Amino acid sequence: MGGALERLRVIDTTHVLAGPFAAYQLGVLGADVIKIEDPNDPDQARMQGSDPALTDAAMGTAFLAQGSNKRCMALDLKTPEGRDALLALVEGADVFVENYRPGAFEALGLGYDALSARNPGLVYCSISAFGATGPRRAQTGYDNVIQAFCGMMAMTGTGDSGPLRCGAPVIDYATGTTAAFAITAALLHRARTGRGQHVDVSMLDVALMLMSAPLTGYLWNGAHPQPAGNDFFFATLGCYDTADEPLMIAASNLGQQERLWRLLGHPEMIQSENNARIAAHAREKALLAEIFATRPAAAWEERLLAARIPAARVRRLEEALADPQIAARGVLATNEGWGAQAQGLRVPLAGFTLSETPPKLRSAPQAVGAQGSCCRWHD
Numbered sequence: 001m002g003g004a005l006e007r008l009r010v011i012d013t014t015h016v017l018a019g020p021f022a023a024y025q026l027g028v029l030g031a032d033v034i035k036i037e038d039p040n041d042p043d044q045a046r047m048q049g050s051d052p053a054l055t056d057a058a059m060g061t062a063f064l065a066q067g068s069n070k071r072c073m074a075l076d077l078k079t080p081e082g083r084d085a086l087l088a089l090v091e092g093a094d095v096f097v098e099n100y101r102p103g104a105f106e107a108l109g110l111g112y113d114a115l116s117a118r119n120p121g122l123v124y125c126s127i128s129a130f131g132a133t134g135p136r137r138a139q140t141g142y143d144n145v146i147q148a149f150c151g152m153m154a155m156t157g158t159g160d161s162g163p164l165r166c167g168a169p170v171i172d173y174a175t176g177t178t179a180a181f182a183i184t185a186a187l188l189h190r191a192r193t194g195r196g197q198h199v200d201v202s203m204l205d206v207a208l209m210l211m212s213a214p215l216t217g218y219l220w221n222g223a224h225p226q227p228a229g230n231d232f233f234f235a236t237l238g239c240y241d242t243a244d245e246p247l248m249i250a251a252s253n254l255g256q257q258e259r260l261w262r263l264l265g266h267p268e269m270i271q272s273e274n275n276a277r278i279a280a281h282a283r284e285k286a287l288l289a290e291i292f293a294t295r296p297a298a299a300w301e302e303r304l305l306a307a308r309i310p311a312a313r314v315r316r317l318e319e320a321l322a323d324p325q326i327a328a329r330g331v332l333a334t335n336e337g338w339g340a341q342a343q344g345l346r347v348p349l350a351g352f353t354l355s356e357t358p359p360k361l362r363s364a365p366q367a368v369g370a371q372g373s374c375c376r377w378h379d
Contacts, residue, residue, distance in 0.1 A: 004356075005026055005029040005031040010095040012036065012070065013077075013086075013099075014098060015037075015044060017173070019098070022127065022175075022177070024070070025176065025350060028349055028361065032071070034073055035073070036077075036089075037073075046058040048060045049063070058367065058368060064345060065347050066176075068361050073370075074368055083108060087115075090119055094122070097125045097127070098127070101128065101140055102126065102131070116196060120194075121194060124196065125179055126201065127203070128201075128202060129146060129204065130202055130203070143172040146207050150204055150211070151211065152165075152171075152211060154227065155226065161229070170210065174210055175206045179201045182201060235280070235281045235284035236256070236260055236288070237251065239314065240293075242297040243296045244296045244297055245314060247301065248311065249288075254271070254274070256310070259307050263304070269287065298313060301313050330349070330353065331348055332348060332349065333346065335361050335365070349361065
């Protein structure tokens with residue numbers, strides 16, 4: 001059985017991360033994704049990653065992470081021939097995705113109105129830093145810039161560290177996921193009405209969605225989120241030093257905090273309501289720090305989990321990936337098809353599975369223009 005999006009054709013003109021990840025998520029669900037790149041200036045992610053040999057081959061790990069299940073075609077959209085070839089592809093497509101500065105594709109005659117006139121059922125998705133409307137619409141930006149702009153960095157870190165960006169490009173990936181979700185919603189609407197539409201995805205908008213709880217709190221009573229490092233509003237949530245390495249605990253609700261204090265032999269610390277927990281934060285934190293320092297993190301993790309208290313040692317990536325839970329979920333897939341340099345490449349597939357049409361790797365990442373250039377398209 002094919003994927004959930006089988007027989008849908010996606011034209012992917014995006015580059016770097018958010019856009020390519022959106023198209024990749026559609027591709028692992030069975031869509032036929034055609035990646036369009038400028039032969040003179042291909043996706044810059046091809047030249048980024050952890051392996052210099054792969055980056056020299058324009059197949060960097062930053063590209064390989066979301067390059068599977070795509071057929072690659074090289075078109076110079078600044079030329080009439082390149083634009084004509086793209087328009088021919090669009091006539092038979094279901095989805096078109098671009099992530100250039102708003103107005104750039106309109107200037108080339110490739111904006112939503114022009115493409116929709118040729119294909120009224122087309123779902124046209126534009127991804128940009130600040131969105132297609134507003135006074136900053138023409139301003140460009142990347143994940144780190146949006147983290148700085150939106151307030152996320154200002155609430156990340158500690159008073160001593162100053163603002164910190166997230167270790168992973170969370171806004172890029174969240175934007176790609178949001179775009180794939182919005183495209184799917186537009187396709188459902190088209191199935192009912194026969195009409196395509198323009199999907200406008202803003203990295204800034206997505207960042208605000210990621211900060212929904214602190215943002216709402218600020219809008220309600222002006223409570224500005226402060227950088228708290230690994231601390232939370234309750235002392236029973238947080239990161240504590242143990243005898244050997246840090247441990248994150250999450251005794252969040254009243255029942256969990258009661259189990260925690262009983263496990264630690266301090267039933268007198270149990271609180272009956274959450275405001276009392278907030279008021280007792282300093283006293284609880286000092287006692288927890290003293291207790292957790294007495295044993296290794298692994299021993300604490302085992303005891304806490306046995307008592308149904310969420311906890312985890314702070315693991316490095318290699319240890320996390322070696323955990324049998326990762327293999328059991330199938331979130332990592334192996335790509336056997338891209339030459340000797342990347343034989344056996346493993347990449348993240350999707351953050352979910354489906355019982356009937358699970359996401360799959362169907363083809364390996366391709367070189368620039370592997371399916372042809374200009375009008376030489378190999379279908």
